Amino acid sequence: MAASGSEQALISLRxxxxxxxxxxxxxxxxxxxxxDVVPGEVVALRGPSGSGKTTLLxxxxxxxxxxxxxxSLDGELVYEGRWLRxxxxxxxxxxxxxxxxxxxLLPFLTxxxxxxxxxxxAGKTLQEAEARAGELLDYLEVGRRKSAFPAKLSGGExxxxxxxxxxxxxxxxxxxxEPTAALDSRRAQIAMDLLRKLAVDQxxxxxxxxxxxxxxxxxxxxxxxxxxKLEGVVRT
Amino acid sequence: xxxxxxxxxxxxxxxxxxxxxxxxxxxVVLAMIGIYRxxxxxxxxxxxxxxxxxxxxxxxxxxxFAEASRIPGDxxxxxxxxxxxxxxxxxxxxxxxxxxxxxxxxxYVIGFEPGRPGSPTGITRGRAIGKSRFEMVxxxxxxxxxxxxxxxxxxxxxxxxLTENQVxxxxxxxxxxxxxxxxxxxxxxxxxxxxxxxxxxxxxxSRDTVNAVVARLAPNASVEAVAETARRWRHLSALTQAEQxxxxxxxxxxxxxxxxxxxxxxxxxxxxxxxxxxxxxxxxEKIRQIAMLKLIGAPDRTIVxxxxxxxxALGLTGFVFGTLLIAAIKxxxxxxxxxxxDSVLALGSxxxxxxxxxxxxxxxxxxxxDPATALGS
Numbered sequence: 244m245a246a247s248g249s250e251q252a253l254i255s256l257r258x259x260x261x262x263x264x265x266x267x268x269x270x271x272x273x274x275x276x277x278x279d280v281v282p283g284e285v286v287a288l289r290g291p292s293g294s295g296k297t298t299l300l301x302x303x304x305x306x307x308x309x310x311x312x313x314x315s316l317d318g319e320l321v322y323e324g325r326w327l328r329x330x331x332x333x334x335x336x337x338x339x340x341x342x343x344x345x346x347x348l349l350p351f352l353t354x355x356x357x358x359x360x361x362x363x364x365a366g367k368t369l370q371e372a373e374a375r376a377g378e379l380l381d382y383l384e385v386g387r388r389k390s391a392f393p394a395k396l397s398g399g400e401x402x403x404x405x406x407x408x409x410x411x412x413x414x415x416x417x418x419x420x421e422p423t424a425a426l427d428s429r430r431a432q433i434a435m436d437l438l439r440k441l442a443v444d445q446x447x448x449x450x451x452x453x454x455x456x457x458x459x460x461x462x463x464x465x466x467x468x469x470x471x472k473l474e475g476v477v478r479t
Numbered sequence: 480x481x482x483x484x485x486x487x488x489x490x491x492x493x494x495x496x497x498x499x500x501x502x503x504x505x506x507v508v509l510a511m512i513g514i515y516r517x518x519x520x521x522x523x524x525x526x527x528x529x530x531x532x533x534x535x536x537x538x539x540x541x542x543x544f545a546e547a548s549r550i551p552g553d554x555x556x557x558x559x560x561x562x563x564x565x566x567x568x569x570x571x572x573x574x575x576x577x578x579x580x581x582x583x584x585x586x587y588v589i590g591f592e593p594g595r596p597g598s599p600t601g602i603t604r605g606r607a608i609g610k611s612r613f614e615m616v617x618x619x620x621x622x623x624x625x626x627x628x629x630x631x632x633x634x635x636x637x638x639x640x641l642t643e644n645q646v647x648x649x650x651x652x653x654x655x656x657x658x659x660x661x662x663x664x665x666x667x668x669x670x671x672x673x674x675x676x677x678x679x680x681x682x683x684x685s686r687d688t689v690n691a692v693v694a695r696l697a698p699n700a701s702v703e704a705v706a707e708t709a710r711r712w713r714h715l716s717a718l719t720q721a722e723q724x725x726x727x728x729x730x731x732x733x734x735x736x737x738x739x740x741x742x743x744x745x746x747x748x749x750x751x752x753x754x755x756x757x758x759x760x761x762x763x764e765k766i767r768q769i770a771m772l773k774l775i776g777a778p779d780r781t782i783v784x785x786x787x788x789x790x791x792a793l794g795l796t797g798f799v800f801g802t803l804l805i806a807a808i809k810x811x812x813x814x815x816x817x818x819x820x821d822s823v824l825a826l827g828s829x830x831x832x833x834x835x836x837x838x839x840x841x842x843x844x845x846x847x848x849d850p851a852t853a854l855g856s
Binding site for chain 2: 300337350351361369392
């Protein structure tokens with residue numbers, strides 16, 4: 244089953260499968276997953292524990308080899324029975340931004356440096372990186388905390404810095420793992436509104452794994468997974 | 480942006496504390512090397528300070544330091560007449576325990592002929608021995624002062640001059656007295672024993688015995704040729720200065736060298752293991768951050784360089800602290816500790832290699848870190 248959008252998809256999966264082990268110990272974590280996520284769209288992956296949400300996120304993040312199928316990211320075919328690019332880390336750096344359940348900021352870097360690091364890894368000079376990091380932190384309304392270390396930031400501020408880091412290289416794909424799990428209800432709504440704004444402004448695709456019912460209404464579509472299969476798509 | 484530096488700066492106190500612990504270990508390594516060097520220098524000091532070219536000793540002996548050697552006192556006259564010999568002097572060596580204010584001090588007493596090779600050099604305070612009897616030039620490390628009187632055997636000696644850093648291979652400070660005084664001290668029997676000898680009708684052995692004759696050669700003389708000539712006397716043997724130093728290095732301090740070498744190797748091994756454990760622990764504490772770095776696209780070289788730089792920073796900072804520490808306290812050791820630039824640099828190079836080896840464990844753990852762990856799976 245293909246759950247597709249209408250335009251050129253930023254995330255396009257066709258018949259993606261993933262199994263662990265062989266014979267009697269074989270576990271099919273993903274079975275024949277096909278879906279598309281288009282620019283400006285914010286989608287969720289939902290399902291009970293063990294349904295394959297994180298496995299699917301790992302496959303799309305190019306950190307887990309699928310067992311079969313095809314996958315395109317930002318219009319580039321990256322997997323077809325095998326990885327078609329060798330430098331998957333570079334691919335992640337250029338095309339994918341990550342937002343984590345816990346902000347996962349480096350504790351020994353300031354807010355600015357956490358964002359600038361990603362830009363420097365992509366080849367920007369320190370000055371360019373710091374300038375862009377400053378812009379992003381201002382845009383996410385956390386600019387006044389740019390010199391603070393993560394331990395000194397509130398949960399909401401840290402998550403905003405993490406979002407700034409995810410957006411630093413202007414990725415077209417943003418993958419989020421329980422992005423609001425560590426936030427209270429009000430901050431969760433704000434974070435989701437922010438992700439939606441970014442998706443629209445930057446014409447990016449946002450895909451989040453979530454169990455957080457209070458933000459379900461912030462997604463355009465929710466992909467329902469069960470036992471590794473795409474069971475359905477809910478439009479909100 | 481240098482991640483290693485930022486991490487260290489953020490946890491500076493902890494880093495410095497770890498470096499301090501490591502510096503104590505490395506200072507012990509340096510101390511051991513310094514003690515070994517000190518033993519070698521001490522062993523050579525007496526032999527070198529005479530400033531001679533030839534040592535004439537008892538036949539079949541490699542004396543007077545490595546083995547016992549006793550030759551007739553008149554041997555010096557024969558040696559002095561050899562072609563190529565500019566000057567010769569008789570010397571005796573003995574270790575004596577003396578009383579000073581009720582406290583025992585050990586002295587390495589050298590008997591010499593004033594004005595001849597074997598006389599004390601480098602007198603820093605006071606004067607050389609001016610009369611033939613009961614005067615002494617002692618090393619400052621004895622704690623003696625000019626004018627002090629020290630009883631050796633049954634005779635009191637007045638300190639008239641002081642030297643610096645003149646110790647024997649055992650570490651005992653050197654004291655110089657005239658040859659007749661030394662011979663009396665070494666060979667004269669105590670009065671009761673002398674009376675017993677007299678009652679037996681024995682005249683006793685001649686007191687005119689020395690341990691060696693040292694000779695300085697004329698500028699163009701061949702030391703090998705003169706040594707060969709001296710060896711023709713069947714009761715004598717001759718060693719050149721180079722041979723004497725080789726005997727001292729190979730025989731006298733060889734066991735100490737091997738002992739300290741083995742201990743130093745064990746300490747270096749312990750240091751390697753400790754650095755490896757510290758680096759590994761530091762890496763494992765950051766494993767989730769490393770996974771996150773891999774996930775967001777940081778290349779392996781960024782991660783490896785962070786770990787290796789931290790290991791090197793740790794080792795080299797500990798090494799610098801350790802060097803400063805041992806430099807500050809080396810003069811308080813009971814025996815000479817010699818810190819030479821080449822030893823310090825060699826240990827610095829070893830520390831670099833040890834840090835690189837020690838970081839292998841951490842690097843291995845970092846490279847195996849699964850980026851998926853950053854996503855919470």
